[in-house]
Amino acid sequence: MKIVIDINDEMYSRIMNSKLPFNGEPPMSLVWAIKNGAVLPKGHGELIDKDVVLDMMNHGILEEYITTMGGVIHADR
Numbered sequence: 805m806k807i808v809i810d811i812n813d814e815m816y817s818r819i820m821n822s823k824l825p826f827n828g829e830p831p832m833s834l835v836w837a838i839k840n841g842a843v844l845p846k847g848h849g850e851l852i853d854k855d856v857v858l859d860m861m862n863h864g865i866l867e868e869y870i871t872t873m874g875g876v877i878h879a880d881r
Contacts (some may be wrong), residue, residue, distance in 0.1 A: 806848075806880065809841040850875035 810818075813834055844851075851876045860870055 806844040806877065807841040808844065808877070811837045833875060837861040844877070844880065846880060848880050850879040851877040 811834065815831070815837075818831075819834065852873065856873075857870055860873075
């Protein structure tokens with residue numbers, strides 16, 4: 805399962821610098837971030853940054869190049 809969550813920089817830093825697993829329960833802010841996250845459907849395509857693609861199109865970048873760019877989140881296929 806892939807979930808997109810929104811956490812602040814401080815929480816991310818605390819998680820990345822902590823020893824896992826958590827001693828006890830995970831922080832409630834992390835639990836809420838997961839509960840409010842967006843679950844990506846099984847078999848989703850590659851997710852890309854729309855603004856980057858639109859900028860490329862506005863500058864005449866060829867469609868072939870856009871289709872070869874890496875995604876922000878890889879496809880689940």
